Amino acid sequence: MLPSGSYSGLLTDLYELTMAAGYVQNRFRARATFELFVRALPRRRNYLVAAGLEQALDFLENVRFSKEDISYLRALPCFRQVHVDFFDYLSEFQFTGDVWALSEGTVFFPGEPLLRVTAPIADAQLVETSLLSILHFQTLIASKAARVTTAASGRPVVEFGSRRAHGVEAGVLAARAAFIGGCEGTSNTYAGRRFGIPVYGTQAHSWIMAHKDEADAFRDFLKVFPEQSTLLVDTYDVHAAIEKIIALGRKPSGVRLDSGDVLTDSLWVRQRLDHAGWNDVQIFASGDLDEDRIAALLQDGARIDAFGVGTALSTSADSPNVGMIYKLVEVDLGETVRSAAKFSQEKITYPGRKQVSRFTGEDGKFSSDVIGLDEESFEGGAPLLVPVMREGRRLEKVEKDPLVTMQRARDRYLADRARIPESILALRTAEFPFPVRYSTRLEALHDQVRQTVAGTARIG
Amino acid sequence: MLPSGSYSGLLTDLYELTMAAGYVQNRFRARATFELFVRALPRRRNYLVAAGLEQALDFLENVRFSKEDISYLRALPCFRQVHVDFFDYLSEFQFTGDVWALSEGTVFFPGEPLLRVTAPIADAQLVETSLLSILHFQTLIASKAARVTTAASGRPVVEFGSRRAHGVEAGVLAARAAFIGGCEGTSNTYAGRRFGIPVYGTQAHSWIMAHKDEADAFRDFLKVFPEQSTLLVDTYDVHAAIEKIIALGRKPSGVRLDSGDVLTDSLWVRQRLDHAGWNDVQIFASGDLDEDRIAALLQDGARIDAFGVGTALSTSADSPNVGMIYKLVEVDLGETVRSAAKFSQEKITYPGRKQVSRFTGEDGKFSSDVIGLDEESFEGGAPLLVPVMREGRRLEKVEKDPLVTMQRARDRYLADRARIPESILALRTAEFPFPVRYSTRLEALHDQVRQTVAGTARIG
Numbered sequence: 025m026l027p028s029g030s031y032s033g034l035l036t037d038l039y040e041l042t043m044a045a046g047y048v049q050n051r052f053r054a055r056a057t058f059e060l061f062v063r064a065l066p067r068r069r070n071y072l073v074a075a076g077l078e079q080a081l082d083f084l085e086n087v088r089f090s091k092e093d094i095s096y097l098r099a100l101p102c103f104r105q106v107h108v109d110f111f112d113y114l115s116e117f118q119f120t121g122d123v124w125a126l127s128e129g130t131v132f133f134p135g136e137p138l139l140r141v142t143a144p145i146a147d148a149q150l151v152e153t154s155l156l157s158i159l160h161f162q163t164l165i166a167s168k169a170a171r172v173t174t175a176a177s178g179r180p181v182v183e184f185g186s187r188r189a190h191g192v193e194a195g196v197l198a199a200r201a202a203f204i205g206g207c208e209g210t211s212n213t214y215a216g217r218r219f220g221i222p223v224y225g226t227q228a229h230s231w232i233m234a235h236k237d238e239a240d241a242f243r244d245f246l247k248v249f250p251e252q253s254t255l256l257v258d259t260y261d262v263h264a265a266i267e268k269i270i271a272l273g274r275k276p277s278g279v280r281l282d283s284g285d286v287l288t289d290s291l292w293v294r295q296r297l298d299h300a301g302w303n304d305v306q307i308f309a310s311g312d313l314d315e316d317r318i319a320a321l322l323q324d325g326a327r328i329d330a331f332g333v334g335t336a337l338s339t340s341a342d343s344p345n346v347g348m349i350y351k352l353v354e355v356d357l358g359e360t361v362r363s364a365a366k367f368s369q370e371k372i373t374y375p376g377r378k379q380v381s382r383f384t385g386e387d388g389k390f391s392s393d394v395i396g397l398d399e400e401s402f403e404g405g406a407p408l409l410v411p412v413m414r415e416g417r418r419l420e421k422v423e424k425d426p427l428v429t430m431q432r433a434r435d436r437y438l439a440d441r442a443r444i445p446e447s448i449l450a451l452r453t454a455e456f457p458f459p460v461r462y463s464t465r466l467e468a469l470h471d472q473v474r475q476t477v478a479g480t481a482r483i484g
Numbered sequence: 485m486l487p488s489g490s491y492s493g494l495l496t497d498l499y500e501l502t503m504a505a506g507y508v509q510n511r512f513r514a515r516a517t518f519e520l521f522v523r524a525l526p527r528r529r530n531y532l533v534a535a536g537l538e539q540a541l542d543f544l545e546n547v548r549f550s551k552e553d554i555s556y557l558r559a560l561p562c563f564r565q566v567h568v569d570f571f572d573y574l575s576e577f578q579f580t581g582d583v584w585a586l587s588e589g590t591v592f593f594p595g596e597p598l599l600r601v602t603a604p605i606a607d608a609q610l611v612e613t614s615l616l617s618i619l620h621f622q623t624l625i626a627s628k629a630a631r632v633t634t635a636a637s638g639r640p641v642v643e644f645g646s647r648r649a650h651g652v653e654a655g656v657l658a659a660r661a662a663f664i665g666g667c668e669g670t671s672n673t674y675a676g677r678r679f680g681i682p683v684y685g686t687q688a689h690s691w692i693m694a695h696k697d698e699a700d701a702f703r704d705f706l707k708v709f710p711e712q713s714t715l716l717v718d719t720y721d722v723h724a725a726i727e728k729i730i731a732l733g734r735k736p737s738g739v740r741l742d743s744g745d746v747l748t749d750s751l752w753v754r755q756r757l758d759h760a761g762w763n764d765v766q767i768f769a770s771g772d773l774d775e776d777r778i779a780a781l782l783q784d785g786a787r788i789d790a791f792g793v794g795t796a797l798s799t800s801a802d803s804p805n806v807g808m809i810y811k812l813v814e815v816d817l818g819e820t821v822r823s824a825a826k827f828s829q830e831k832i833t834y835p836g837r838k839q840v841s842r843f844t845g846e847d848g849k850f851s852s853d854v855i856g857l858d859e860e861s862f863e864g865g866a867p868l869l870v871p872v873m874r875e876g877r878r879l880e881k882v883e884k885d886p887l888v889t890m891q892r893a894r895d896r897y898l899a900d901r902a903r904i905p906e907s908i909l910a911l912r913t914a915e916f917p918f919p920v921r922y923s924t925r926l927e928a929l930h931d932q933v934r935q936t937v938a939g940t941a942r943i944g
Binding site: 041043049092106156193362366 | 491617649684
């Protein structure tokens with residue numbers, strides 16, 4: 025079900041395998057560098073938050089081709105004439121490349137490599153599809169969570185969206201990514217066990233509906249969970265439900281509003297609870313919330329202490345995908361090293377191995393980024409890409425307590441968030457994007473490659 | 485990674501577990517019926533296609549709580565005061581309920597149960613989150629694929645979206661669901677092995693870019709795949725690429741256009757290939773396609789033989805979620821059976837166990853559906869829900885050849901599609917939705933439950 029243990033090498037697009045077969049059979053033995061980055065910001069996003077690196081590295085360490093995988097391929101019509109060398113290559117396949125990456129939780133922008141892979145060209149090609157699908161999804165959700173938690177301005181947000189995430193695995197990984205993007209925890213219990221992140225949840229409408237009487241439903245629940253009960257008060261009538269709870273005389277830890285006019289209800293409920301002397305009973309809101317509704321509720325003075333956000337978060341509903349790609353930027357043939365780029369109409373990519381340098385202004389906020397060549401360094405610019413894997417092995421040990429990794433990523437995001445300029449942090453689309461430029465040397469290399477290609481259809 | 489073998493019982497929202505603990509500890513031993521359905525059609529959808537039942541049943545058969553799962557729960561603060569009976573219940577947990585469902589590939593509408601679960605109330609509650617996440621995702625993708633394949637009006641569509649699906653598992657299951665929704669196959673190789681569905685793919689831009697010369701890249705690929713090569717012709721210049729291929733004198737099986745002005749390029753390429761006597765070389769189009777672009781291309785006379793559709797399909801980009809829910813509709817307490825419903829403002833649900841009857845008009849097209857009580861039958865109406873599991877065991881054996889199951893579901897969708905009225909099959913939102921009504925008896929039960937609740941806050 026979930027990313028761990030072994031991954032089948034077949035978790036890839038068929039063309040990665042046909043190309044790998046082409047490289048092996050033609051004895052094309054280059055070492056290639058691919059960079060994974062986002063071409064443009066999706067709708068309503070001013071920045072993105074890197075997430076998913078742990079699972080990406082786990083995939084690279086563990087991807088293998090089983091005998092059954094190879095038999096399946098050999099039986100496909102397109103592989104019938106492929107030489108046995110290729111299947112031997114697959115049976116011995118282990119990823120042995122070097123990887124640089126942005127740490128999880130890092131804020132980044134279009135054009136900036138999230139990951140850079142250098143490996144024998146066939147190997148680097150085979151891992152493309154899964155690397156993209158792992159990093160794309162968690163980055164998408166962490167970036168959405170960043171907006172949602174920013175809108176909640178300090179109030180806790182819990183991720184509630186497993187049921188509408190794109191499958192069981194997506195639910196677990198959405199919980200992980202949402203935590204990196206600033207959420208307090210999740211309703212997904214497996215994610216709690218697996219990643220150590222806090223889990224939340226008490227009762228649904230079905231609990232109330234299963235009981236003949238709403239008051240009985242509340243009482244019976246408090247009996248089992250005397251200290252941690254958030255009672256759901258909107259199944260029939262919010263006012264009546266609150267009166268029943270007060271009449272029971274047992275104070276719950278909170279109440280939850282999941283439908284209706286949450287603003288008005290929250291004001292009434294707060295007043296009624298305070299009047300009963302229950303100032304410390306929290307009001308929790310959920311039900312089709314997203315960053316816009318949360319911002320509007322708080323703007324209008326809603327008395328809500330915490331939010332549960334589901335579908336909008338776990339599917340990144342307003343922008344359910346990002347144009348993330350994995351592009352060849354360098355081919356090292358031993359005697360010559362060629363920089364590779366693509367110039368087909370709207371889909372231009374820059375050649376060469378890159379590093380991103382981030383500059384900070386006098387106000388302590390991020391001021392600009394420069395995407396340069398790997399070997400360049402810029403005074404005052406902090407390099408963002410760090411080495412994470414050498415010859416197929418991770419450079420950092422996996423933490424025994426997974427919460428350490430999670431907390432570190434979340435802290436990194438929160439620290440970065442404090443330094444994002446106001447206009448970029450805002451929910452509305454920024455008039456001027458965050459300033460990111462290519463270095464002079466990178467622009468020069470780009471022009472040079474372009475001229476060669478234009479003249480001779482050759483690269484580098 | 486993928487749905488098979490065992491599933492952790494923790495793959496659920498925490499509140500399912502707290503409610504289950506409440507039922508066990510309070511000795512609330514009802515048998516409950518829950519129905520899983522869609523409240524309203526998502527944007528730009530006139531109908532939905534049921535998918536994911538195989539994985540849902542696999543989940544129900546295999547979900548278990550391991551010792552580690554239970555230790556994790558016991559250590560959570562909220563469970564500290566819960567009686568050991570509950571943890572014993574979990575350690576012995578196996579799903580023993582009865583399930584009725586729509587067969588995969590069935591076209592359905594809001595309010596119609598896609599699945600109906602009858603089981604001890606705690607059991608039925610625990611499986612909610614995963615059942616929703618499994619059925620929601622595949623139904624979402626099959627329904628999107630239905631639109632895309634309808635737009636292609638008979639031309640093959642291949643699902644290409646693994647890299648932007650919401651994780652590795654989502655990529656595999658999107659491929660499965662897209663096949664049910666009429667796709668010809670997928671680029672996801674694992675889905676090919678796992679479900680027996682056809683796989684497609686040949687080369688990416690990186691293959692071209694890795695070679696010094698585009699002509700060499702084509703030639704070296706044709707050498708390895710002489711019979712099945714779709715060459716990618718848009719890396720630098722489409723016209724030049726086609727001329728190079730013709731000059732090589734080796735006929736590929738197809739060429740692929742992935743960017744730029746696909747309409748104009750397809751017309752030129754077709755003419756040039758025909759002029760070379762290569763009338764049987766297919767033109768394949770891909771690159772940010774969806775149902776609207778496909779319909780527009782064909783409308784404008786593009787000469788495209790097959791389509792590859794990625795992100796838009798694998799994320800159902802224009803409507804990345806559906807309001808699918810799992811609601812309590814009946815509580816059987818032994819001596820009394822109560823029907824349950826919910827009346828909180830905008831979120832009304834109908835009580836009672838339901839069946840859907842579908843009527844066909846004289847033109848052979850579907851004319852209307854009636855949602856009635858399970859025991860009702862309607863002359864001329866075909867019942868859509870069928871029993872699929874009894875006491876936790878599947879009623880039909882899992883097919884040895886998974887393609888049999890897949891083909892059956894796809895054929896069912898294609899047969900249903902032929903009977904969907906024109907206005908509902910159209911890509912644009914239908915002015916009048918497909919006629920679905922509740923039976924008189926169901927409306928009467930609904931009113932009766934409502935009156936009781938309104939008067940006394942009691943149900944049934």
